[in-house]
Amino acid sequence: MNIYCELALSFLKIGFFGFGGGFAMIPLMQSAAVHQTGWLTSSQFGAAIALGQVTPGPVAISATFIGYKVAGVAGALTATVAIFAPSLLCMYLLEKFYLKVRGKEITQAIMHGVLPVVAAIILTAAISLGRQSMHSLWQTAVIVAAAALAISRKVSFGLLVAGSMAVGVLMAFSGR
Amino acid sequence: MNMEKSHELSPAAEVLPTTWNIVRVWLTIGAIGFGGGYAVLDLIHSELVVKYKWISEQRFENMTALSEMGPGALTVNLLAGIAYRLGGVGAMIAATIALILPSFLLIVALAGVFLAWENNPVVKSAMEGLTAGVVGLLIAVVWDMVKRIPGHWCCFAVGLAALLLGLAFPLNPIWLVLLGGMAGAAKVLVVSLFARKSAKEGPNS
Incomplete structure (x- = not known):
């Protein structure tokens, strides 16, 4: 199958079944782009999500990164249109x-049945992402700090992601 | 006639903007709406309800509730719904493109830079930091969701079952979402069946 068709199909599916908010799409994207197709390595997927957080706009914009990695600018466009189109269609129908x-x-x-499942699959995605891309102890510290700060709501998500990147850069120079 | 009059008298006094106006405002929200979700919800409220008065408070609340039922990001759904109300399907599509355009361009630019430098040791280490940060964020998101889940044992059982299934098998999470929806629907059906049964038996006993 043509790579653009594959991208479009995968992201249309994610768009249609991403119930429970933007974050609900992360496990679906991970399953499609990392586990099923190997389009991205686990750490590239981490970067895709992180970029989605430091830029303005919705979380689902990480689809743009995945599309770009797979098939350049045209791929980015395909994935982006495909992931947002179902939202528009459903809002149109809901309005009607x-x-x-x-x-x-x-x-x-x-919705009461879906919400706990969404929490569970996001946790599963976090565990799988953590298992596949953790190499050192300081990363564990970053996870704990980021989770605690995000829960306390004192720091915005974008700042947290930028901060964890800064820690990574510092660790590179400290010659661990 | 009567309906027209009541429409005139309605206190909402919504001024319909042109598609161009909508696109401009949506573009702004797309460019400055950092943080996603409920943070951006405040921004949307202050722009569309307070500043431009394009929709009433009541309608904004209804629309938010509606958006939570649709798949995908709450803010995208909400803004698409509002744009549709203001200017129809054309405005909805144009506005959504405007909303996503700033982050789309930014991601494409950053992705190019990132993929070119991927094997640089500093970039690699930065990535390890980023990924750890994202894992932390996801844990926080789950924490928030668990607090919002209705405190019924059924919900926790469904969540726990989904977690165990997801960890044990390489399942596509879409199936789990569908199963969750079906479990929710099944619970209501069973409860209403029981209610009907006991209502039938009630007068006899």
Whole structure:
């Protein structure tokens, strides 16, 4: 299959099933781009997510990085359009049928079933990313510090990611 | 006639912007909306509800609730929904392109630089730091979500089951999301079946 078709199909699927917010798409992207196809190494995937955090705009923009890595600027464009198109289609449909789904017990129940799963798959993605790209002790310290600071909400996500990158650069020069 | 009148009298007084106006504002939000999610939600609120008054407070809240039901980023969904309300399908597509354009260009530029320098030892070490930071962030995101999950034992059971399945098998997480949705729907069906049964039996016993 043509590489652009493959990219488009993968990211359309991610776009359609990324229920539960932008972060819910991260495990789906990891599964598609790292585990199933090997388009990216685990640490390249880490960079893709990190870049999505330090730039403005939604998390799903990491799809742009993946598309670029696979097939250049045209690939970036394909992946980006594919991951956002389902959002637009679904919002259009939700707008049309809002009165029919609003307040329905079943709609809420489905979301209640999906939310815990989303938390679980994000945790799984974090564990897999950590296992495959941790090489030194200082990284563990960065994980703990980043998680604690993010939970306390004192530092923005973009700053945290930039800070962890700075720690990495310092460690390179300290000749560990 | 009557409907027209009530529309005129409605206090919302929303002034419809042109598509160009929408694109301009969405482009700005795309360029300065760092942090994603609820941080950007505040920005959207202050721009569209407070500053431009393009949508009412009530409509903004309804739209946010609606966006949470759609797949993908909350902010993208919300802004797409608002753009659709303001100017139809064309405005929705144009506005979303405008919203994503700044980060798209930035990522493409950074990705080129990054991939060219990937094997440099300093860049490598920087990456190791970045990845660790991202893992930390993801843990924080999970923490936040767990706090938001309704405190019913069913929800925790579903989450735990998904976690164990995901760790034990190389499953595509899409299947887990679908299973979660089905579990939620099944619970309601079972509960409503029981409710109907006991309602039938109720008067007899």
